[in-house]
Amino acid sequence: MSNYVELFNLTKTYRTPKGPAVIVKDFNLNIQKGEFITLIGHSGCGKSTVLSMLAGLNDITEGGIVLAGRELAGAGPDRGVVFQSPSLLPWLTAYENVMLGVDQVFYSANSDERREIVEYYLTVVGLADSMHKRPAELSQGMRQRVGIARAFALKPKMLLLDEPFGMLDSLTRYELQQVLIELWRKNKITALMVTHDVDEALFLSDRIVCMTDGPAAEVGDIVSVNFPRPRERKAVMEHPDYYPLREHLIEFLEVHAHRRQPKN
């Protein structure tokens, strides 16, 4: 099977007064269509840099990215992004926030169809009764639900999730992971998520890519996660491979944390 997404020798360098700082170096990864990939690593290791290059929000220094047979240049609605903070427009309601993008990519559809799309996604993320509220009236968890609906509603070729649940408490995080995985399963969208939560990575992914610590971060290890789908949290946590994999990932993170101890 050919690769749907290819990242080849992806490198990111920033110019600094002390000379160039290499954040990501020769990052290679191939993703199949419909796969759910997680990038795991410490804060500041460069995982978000990889994701933002894929999103087209950050220039690529060297190497390149091919998505569905086309080399990427710049941002576009074919990649839906869910950010750590929901980044909603505060003066628009949840419905209007989602409609903003839907109006663009479905400009040829009629207005009923566009309304149906927005209502569908806001309902399945659990906001049926709150879709006409503004972000300030919504809890942090609900705002992030809007963020997820907004990304899926555009029917992107690829979904990019940058620590989407990092700001939520662990229990709300569990609920939203369930919402995300169900939507993902129905839509079969190729997804790349960045996180440092080991349990989140195990529950959602087909493959987990461990990144070494920056500077010059690269792929350290790739772990296949073969829990049967559709996944349910209880069954996943009872799976005999769950805790061995969890330990393996925690150990990877610990080893790379110790390589770069804080100075104090």
Place this chain on the structure above:
Amino acid sequence: MPYLELNNVTKHFGGAPVLKDVNLAVEQGEFVAIVGFSGAGKSTLINLIAGLLHPDAGTVKLNGKVITEPGPDRGIVFQNYSLLPWLTVFENILLAVDTVNPGWSKTQKEEHVLKYIAMVNLTPARDKKPGELSGGMRQRVSVARALAMNPQILLLDEPLSALDALTRATLQDEISRIWLEDKKTVLLITNDPDEGIYLADRIIPLTAGPEATLGESLKVEIPRPRDRKGINHDPHFKALRREVVETMLASKKDRHASVTRKLVLPDIEPEDLSAPPRPGWRKSPIRRREIKEESVEVSK
């Protein structure tokens, strides 16, 4: 007789009670964790024990005496650190020590402060102000300040929730080490089941609010000192973890009324915006099939 005792405590701020019929008994030297969702009433519970709030019904007793006001016998660590920004690390802690032990000599106070600064590994930063410290370091100051007052009970109100995963793990290890050193009575409030299991002797779920109440307490029988990696092999850890997560998620689900709604999702393809539309060229979107209808379970 339990050391800290809550009897049928109810608290409301107008409207439905936030907490209802809360019963809790903590023995001296015990480390108890209460796990609950955001907004469940965890902080209300801590504030009642701290004496910052008064229950509408029921009693809160520490060491047999009803709590009526805040006092130095209860040390609190808040999520937002609550340090005085114009004072250094040393001065922030000295302020607390000074207030609790006004009769001590200057050297005695200073030695006491330095001991606790060393305990949380902040000696190199003792003369820095909170603004110059990272979140994790600020929280260490807050922990040192609470411990330096030598309280009878330590109340930790989501102390690590604002920190990233790695810093959180480091501070959990430190709290665990410090607790093993002087075995204070500790009540930890957290939203992270793993944190509760890793640190506590007993873990108690707080059901989702309103009318939140404490569920059945679960004993954590994992030998100390605990090893973050090693406990992945412990069958008791796995079972406990599953039980806590399940209980919490189920308590929230009970609050949801499930309604089935019929939704329509048009099965159309998005337009390619990188190619500008040519006038007169395809006016309707690519439709793969006719509209599909789907029934979705919606939680209210």
